[in-house]
Amino acid sequence: MSKNPLSANFRLGFLGGGQLARMSALQAFRYGIQVGVFSDRPENEPVQFMTPHSQTGSFESADDLSAFARSCDVLTLENEFIDSDVLSRAQEASGTPIYPSPQTFALIENKLIEKMTFEQAGIAVTPYALVEDEEDLKSFGTDHGWPCLLKSSKGGYDGFGNETVRDLEEARAAFDRLGGNEGRDIIAEAFVPFTHELAVQVARNETGHVVYPCCETVQENHICVALKTPAPVDPSIQKEARRIAAQAAEAIDGKGLFAFEFFLTREGNLLLNESAPRPHNSGHYTIEGCITSQFENHVRAVLGLPLGSAKLRRPAVAMINLLGDSKRDAQVDQALDALRVSDGHLHIYGKLDSRPGRKMAHYTLLGEKLESTYEKARKVTQEISI
Template sequence: MSRLLRTDFKIGFLGAGQLARMSSLKAFELGMQVAVFSDREENEPVQFMTPYSTTASFDDVEAMAEFAAECDVITLENEFIDSDVLKRVQKLSDTPIFPSPESFELIENKLIEKQTFEKAGIPVTPYKLVQNREDLKAFGEKHGWPYLLKSSKGGYDGYGNETVSTIEEAETAFKNLGGEQGHDIVAEAFVDFTHELAVQVARNETGHVVYPCCETVQENHINVAVKSPAQVDRSVRERAQQLAVAATEAINGKGIFAFEFFLTKNGNVLLNESAPRPHNSGHYTIEGAITSQFENHVRAVCGLPLGSPDLRKPAVVMINLLGTHRREAVIEHAVDAIAEPDGHLHSYGKLQSKPGRKMGHYTLLGDKMNATFERARTLTKSIEI
């Protein structure tokens, strides 16, 4: 363990957005150096924090291997990379990557992910790979209209997803998502649910820890708020936690993993999606938990003992702060939110704002969930970015 806490230990992040930024802050607290690999031309949030920054394509194996060779361990901020690339990078650089390429391979796109968890006996939402008009029509006839079409790789925050209500809409969406260009498109049935839930799990050779089951509030396929713990029966929360652990074990995961679930009207808990990295649904843990998902991310991939996921207060609420203007990023009308006792404003340091873009978040801790949630919404309602 002492070797991992030396001050020249360098952790490398593939991706340089806000998730890597928040994990990096915890790595800095442990005295580590941070390096980032970005595939974007624009300056990203972590690049302002470290001199060790590389910009190249996620398909550029040589550039990524050269970057990895300068690091002691590599970890992921997103899942837009191919597992074959990760395997080659690890082999060329001889630097460990966590989650491992083998674990990542089992969930690297939405089709493989469903197949992996279904094989492990974990209940998932009904799905099917669709390749033509006949498949699109047959899925609607079997599971009902409307349903969702998803790009198997690269979708997030509503991007890469389309809701279709007719065969004509399905054909158009299939084309828009790249189905005619050979991209795998997955159809998913709409689930009659009452709540959307999420659980984070940190796991490494020292053991695993499971965060509370929280509830995510969605609008237009974007997570706009999180309540922890979820206001559902304790048995439901425990069931979601059990499934999250089983899913992490099914891929032999080392790192931090997030799992999203549907609670159906008949009381079943279905796994919807997973992420091999910190997740927006776990941002509340920075102030709301004894050990945040970001600190446990760093601890997990570095082989350190994992910290407690227990909540610091009975009610924790996180509100996503989305862009409201297309302009240079400026946060306005946030004074009351900042002044609120046990209220915590986070700006991700993105230079440009646009409507709907995640620019920051606000966390409020309290004793009663309903009152804390309403207060958080009131404090953030007037914020403009």
């Protein structure tokens, strides 16, 4: 990119207009950069309220994406569900660079290729296999025991596209539901008994890379509900997770912000479980918790700017996801106590509709001790309803 991104009328385009794009867009604005958004939803997406430059179309159409790309100087993505081939064609046709690159997406969009890529880089991943028929399901179960996980190799997110199966019969049914009989690649993953789920973000571009602290993600029903930073595990484990995360970002030649999720097994081993080529829920705590947030470093990374420090501002940071409780107009109630807490920070995503389990907002609390900070964050957010 030859144009100085810090010049008038420079426009960063987001493919996808949800909360991740929104929080990145807020940082782009901080650099005086204009924001465009492309979505397959005609209106009411969080970023659509933040810019006069919205376009709609199909994520499957290289033509639609190209038309949008031509109105922007750089494009970035807030999810990994656009086919890398479509991205590649849109980039080619428009001449507008897309970061992370379509090549990086090609390595990460398919769980099978992703795992092979990381394994080739010497990174331990959750044991897995491509399962193409009942025979494969059976032999995976025999080798790794039940229960195990079946995952669609493309398009999974927050428990969608994933199923835990306890025996061959459940496996057969899930295989079918996930589209295995319609030609979709399904992979089986061993069920790994773990003590903690950990996550690390990495920002990386041609100027270098920055690795965030290692946090613990607290999950309920496959949805992240809270974060603890630094993760309450031995510092040597944190260090190792951060080392692997940097290695993984390099393995996919990442330019942008990447999140890596790990299982810490009972034996104390780290297995790379998931990766995301974008700012991630596990990095929301960085907005106030770190000197430079994941969103700011994402913007810096895709624009080719030097990256900022990822150091923690205070010794402990807790983040609570605030999920929708029912299908209704979005409205945050009982949040005043949380606003009153010093160094407690409320973020609301501007979605118009609430739904059970939908990510609507989050709350970050900085403190001195991890457990008491986490307990306080849970307590003051307990009554909040959205």
